[in-house]
Amino acid sequence: MPGLIPESLQKKLSERLSYYQDLGINHFYRDRTSAIPSSAELLTEFSAGPTGSIAISNEELTLPKPSRAPQLLKSIPISSEISKTVPLPVLAGPSLFESLDRIVDDTLLKVRSDLGDCTRCKLHSMRHTIVFGDGNPKAELVFVGEGPGADEDAQGLPFVGRAGKLLTQMIEAMGLQRKDVYICNVVKCRPPENRLPEEDEVKTCSPFLFRQIDVIAPKVIVCLGAVAAKTLLQTNRGISQFRGQWLEYRGRKLMATYHPAYLLRNPNAKGEVWKDLQKVMAVLGLQPKKGKPA
Numbered sequence: 001m002p003g004l005i006p007e008s009l010q011k012k013l014s015e016r017l018s019y020y021q022d023l024g025i026n027h028f029y030r031d032r033t034s035a036i037p038s039s040a041e042l043l044t045e046f047s048a049g050p051t052g053s054i055a056i057s058n059e060e061l062t063l064p065k066p067s068r069a070p071q072l073l074k075s076i077p078i079s080s081e082i083s084k085t086v087p088l089p090v091l092a093g094p095s096l097f098e099s100l101d102r103i104v105d106d107t108l109l110k111v112r113s114d115l116g117d118c119t120r121c122k123l124h125s126m127r128h129t130i131v132f133g134d135g136n137p138k139a140e141l142v143f144v145g146e147g148p149g150a151d152e153d154a155q156g157l158p159f160v161g162r163a164g165k166l167l168t169q170m171i172e173a174m175g176l177q178r179k180d181v182y183i184c185n186v187v188k189c190r191p192p193e194n195r196l197p198e199e200d201e202v203k204t205c206s207p208f209l210f211r212q213i214d215v216i217a218p219k220v221i222v223c224l225g226a227v228a229a230k231t232l233l234q235t236n237r238g239i240s241q242f243r244g245q246w247l248e249y250r251g252r253k254l255m256a257t258y259h260p261a262y263l264l265r266n267p268n269a270k271g272e273v274w275k276d277l278q279k280v281m282a283v284l285g286l287q288p289k290k291g292k293p294a
């Protein structure tokens with residue numbers, strides 16, 4: 001029959017629709033470019049409207065809350081009615097299916113590909129290379145820094161300069177290697193003159209960090225310095241007020257400690273950082289390789 005889609009695709013569609021029905025999602029839009037949230041919106045907030053349709057709350061765009069997506073999926077009321085006229089996707093842009101897949105089935109590759117050759121903020125015009133992140137995509141431990149410096153910008157890898165060498169020593173002192181952990185930053189492009197990333201830059205770039213963390217699903221996140229801690233904890237408190245304490249980010253254990261660059265300027269603070277890392281090691285069941293880092 002003309003216009004009929006192949007049987008294998010029909011089967012897939014019908015399976016997918018029952019899956020969405022189980023989630024309580026029963027509204028499907030004809031014009032997906034206007035009704036379906038953009039990928040940027042989907043990064044951080046996703047909620048069900050009263051009738052089980054899909055809606056985005058803008059006010060929450062930068063405020064991640066513990067384990068939002070899984071909770072959301074459980075909390076959507078199950079409806080017995082599903083629209084009988086589900087249009088086939090015809091327009092460009094993310095479809096409902098693609099959008100939901102991003103929440104349910106995100107990967108580092110997808111996050112990287114959505115980031116693309118980013119020009120979303122002013123940092124792009126001065127960077128040489130986007131520094132996405134590096135390490136084990138299934139790491140139990142994720143280190144989050146601030147933003148790439150000159151060496152990182154040149155090599156496209158996080159923490160490869162002087163501060164990075166110190167971080168590597170710290171990781172090895174914990175009985176790990178860099179390839180065992182995942183290392184990334186709040187902003188993926190180098191702020192000029194190594195200045196702090198500005199609020200709009202953090203706001204624009206951090207959703208990619210949130211997705212990276214969600215995908216990796218580490219047991220522990222270590223924030224290196226105030227920018228990372230403030231971004232993940234959504235606080236303006238100074239890092240010294242909560243450094244070394246167990247905190248939570250979306251249901252994961254978070255430890256904020258001083259940035260290795262700070263330690264290069266203040267070597268006396270190394271002892272405090274080592275104490276913080278020992279707490280992390282206890283949670284991860286790690287034995288120190290040899291004493292504390294130099």
Ligand code: URA
Nearest residue numbers: 145146147148158159
């Ligand atoms: N400092 C950071 O915060 N990140 C890096 O990648 C390098 C230095």
